[in-house]
Amino acid sequence: MARTLRDVRLTRRSLLAGAAAGAGWLVAGGARAAPRIREAGFGCGVASGVPGGHGITVWTRVDGQERDGRLWLEVARDPGFSRVVHRREVDARAADDFTVHATLRGQYLKPGEEYHYRFHTRDSHSPPGRLRTLRPPDSREPVRIAFWSCQAWSAGYYAAHADMARDGDLDLVVGLGDYVYEATGDAGPRQDTIGPDQSAQTLDEYRAKYRLYRSDADLRAMHAAHPYMGVWDDHEVESSYYGMEGGNVQGRARRVPFPARRANGYRAFFEHMPFARFASRPDRIHRNLRLGAHAELFLLDLHQHADPLACRDQPTVGPTTVGPCAARHDRNRSLMGQPQRAWLLRELRRSRATWKVLGSSMMMMGLMAGPDQPFNLSQWDGWAGERAVLMEHLLANRIQDVLVVSGDIHTFFAGQVTTTGESDGRPAAVEVIGSSISSSGIPEGLARGADPATVATVTERVSVTNPHIRWSEQTRRGYAVLELARDEARIELRAVADAHRPSSPVSTLQRLRVARGVPDVELV
Numbered sequence: 334m335a336r337t338l339r340d341v342r343l344t345r346r347s348l349l350a351g352a353a354a355g356a357g358w359l360v361a362g363g364a365r366a367a368p369r370i371r372e373a374g375f376g377c378g379v380a381s382g383v384p385g386g387h388g389i390t391v392w393t394r395v396d397g398q399e400r401d402g403r404l405w406l407e408v409a410r411d412p413g414f415s416r417v418v419h420r421r422e423v424d425a426r427a428a429d430d431f432t433v434h435a436t437l438r439g440q441y442l443k444p445g446e447e448y449h450y451r452f453h454t455r456d457s458h459s460p461p462g463r464l465r466t467l468r469p470p471d472s473r474e475p476v477r478i479a480f481w482s483c484q485a486w487s488a489g490y491y492a493a494h495a496d497m498a499r500d501g502d503l504d505l506v507v508g509l510g511d512y513v514y515e516a517t518g519d520a521g522p523r524q525d526t527i528g529p530d531q532s533a534q535t536l537d538e539y540r541a542k543y544r545l546y547r548s549d550a551d552l553r554a555m556h557a558a559h560p561y562m563g564v565w566d567d568h569e570v571e572s573s574y575y576g577m578e579g580g581n582v583q584g585r586a587r588r589v590p591f592p593a594r595r596a597n598g599y600r601a602f603f604e605h606m607p608f609a610r611f612a613s614r615p616d617r618i619h620r621n622l623r624l625g626a627h628a629e630l631f632l633l634d635l636h637q638h639a640d641p642l643a644c645r646d647q648p649t650v651g652p653t654t655v656g657p658c659a660a661r662h663d664r665n666r667s668l669m670g671q672p673q674r675a676w677l678l679r680e681l682r683r684s685r686a687t688w689k690v691l692g693s694s695m696m697m698m699g700l701m702a703g704p705d706q707p708f709n710l711s712q713w714d715g716w717a718g719e720r721a722v723l724m725e726h727l728l729a730n731r732i733q734d735v736l737v738v739s740g741d742i743h744t745f746f747a748g749q750v751t752t753t754g755e756s757d758g759r760p761a762a763v764e765v766i767g768s769s770i771s772s773s774g775i776p777e778g779l780a781r782g783a784d785p786a787t788v789a790t791v792t793e794r795v796s797v798t799n800p801h802i803r804w805s806e807q808t809r810r811g812y813a814v815l816e817l818a819r820d821e822a823r824i825e826l827r828a829v830a831d832a833h834r835p836s837s838p839v840s841t842l843q844r845l846r847v848a849r850g851v852p853d854v855e856l857v
Contacts (some may be wrong), residue, residue, distance in 0.1 A: 340360065356620060363573065365402075369403045370395065372397075372454060373396060374457070375630040377544060378462075378556055379391065379563065380393075381559075383596070383608040383793065384466055384467050385438075385467055386444035386469060388439075388618050390463045390608050390668060391406065391607065393432070394431055394452075395431045397477070398427070402421060402425050402428055403422050405453050406421055407420050408555060409449050410438060410448060418441040418442075419442075420445070422526065432604045433606075444468055444472075448464050448465075464674075465559075470623050472625035473819065474627075475816055476504050476505075476524070477814060477817075478690070478815045479506045479507070479812055479814045480506070480692070480740075480813055482566070482740025483510070483770060484546070484768060484770035485514045486513070486523055486549075487520070487522075488773055489770075489832030490523070492836065493771075494551040494555040494770065495839075496827060496839040506562075507559070508561065509767075510740045510773030511547070511694075515532055515572070516572070516583045518583065521773075524603075527541045527542055535597060535675075536586075543603070553700040563632075564635075566636065566694035566741055575642060576637070576641065577638065598697040603615075619633055623686060629688070631689065633669060639667065639746050640843070643666065645714075658710065658715075661707070661710060661716065661717045662724055667719050674722070678722075678726050681730075682732065684732075688817045689732065689736070690738060690815065696712045696713060697712075697737050712742070714822065720754055721752050723760065724753055725761075730766055735762040736763050738767070740766065742755045745767065745813075746768075747766070748799075748802035749854070750764050755799070760838060765815075769810055771830075771832045774810075784793065804845070810832040825844055827841060827842065
């Protein structure tokens with residue numbers, strides 16, 4: 334709900350103080366500026382992302398507008414906005430669905446400090462947001478990162494986000510994909526009716542998805558409370574797509590050719606995320622971010638550049654391919670694409686952070702239903718050759734203390750990533766998967782398409798079949814928090830009691846520990 338600004342006094346001089354950073358208002362020819370917005374709503378809330386020591390990006394979306402307009406941005410040291418350190422005008426353009434991205438950068442932001450921000454028009458303002466700049470690269474303070482994935486709107490509520498919002502000591506929240514679901518699937522307590530066939534394919538339909546998801550108060554609260562970084566998985570576009578090859582339309586007619594559908598999904602994603610597009614490569618999402626001395630985050634794109642699925646023509650039982658799949662061991666096949674692979678290998682070798690955290694939208698550990706029989710070829714098991722290249726690179730270059738945090742599979746898992754993906758390989762990293770915010774898990778998914786023996790193998794005897802997986806829990810929804818310090822990494826797995834209840838309690842399900850120099854995980 335918009336609120337009045339009777340107590341705000343903005344002078345021309347104070348607004349011009351930030352004009353250099355907010356340039357870009359004059360139309361071609363320099364004759365006329367867009368009008369200032371008088372009254373607007375901010376139903377999608379606010380968000381911040383890509384934090385640095387002296388910079389960060391802040392975001393909002395303006396409701397109820399039909400043409401380009403201007404609004405103001407304020408940044409203050411206090412939640413009451415009595416100590417404002419920066420003001421400037423920013424634009425809301427119809428071409429961007431009235432989303433606003435403002436990059437803050439300057440000495441008015443100090444490393445490792447907390448600030449507050451809000452957007453406002455003449456007569457209304459957004460909810461306030463809190464941001465925290467990064468500590469200096471040599472800071473020895475512990476770093477706390479929450480990570481999550483898979484928040485299907487119809488499948489449940491976002492009590493996990495409310496729990497994250499209440500945690501006042503997080504440095505960063507990381508989303509590992511499936512921020513929205515292009516098609517309504519999982520049954521649950523909420524309805525998503527976007528699209529004539531309940532799927533998003535046009536740009537307007539994808540934009541409507543983000544507005545629907547951001548209408549959730551708990552998701553808005555998480556974004557307002559913490560800086561955010563994220564990657565996509567597949568459902569931001571189309572289930573199980575890879576590269577320019579379309580995936581599973583889930584029984585819907587293809588109303589939009591796949592290349593156009595992918596472009597629509599990407600555009601809506603960037604419009605609604607609190608980070609700007611790279612100028613030279615506007616669809617790039619892989620990047621690294623240094624978080625003090627003890628952590629460097631590497632975010633991966635596992636769909637845009639991927640080679641197609643291996644062994645698609647082999648028979649299956651449920652989701653499992655029958656028989657071995659030789660193509661998955663081909664080291665030239667890539668999930669990341671060769672340029673991103675080269676970038677990751679190079680940056681891991683250069684990193685001097687204590688802990689190297691890889692943000693992967695898919696499970697990297699092997700998950701086997703039998704000898705050389707992956708349960709699911711549409712995760713890293715389908716590109717086992719590239720996984721071997723990555724793990725062997727870590728071992729050959731003595732790159733230790735690598736933690737992989739992953740999404741997609743809607744399950745809590747923790748264990749070792751080895752050169753083969755299985756227990757017969759050499760361990761090189763540790764992986765933790767933080768279940769899902771609301772999307773249904775392995776038991777529910779298997780019940781719809783697999784024989785009882787396969788269900789039992791994966792759910793009840795997963796650690797017997799896969800001894801490199803040290804711990805799993807497959808029925809609970811939630812997220813995870815990493816605390817990274819000099820000698821150890823501590824992981825807290827937070828579980829929602831019932832994702833079908835909007836105010837469900839959230840509690841600690843399991844605590845884990847990884848000692849420095851040891852690629853294994855302990856239950857605490």
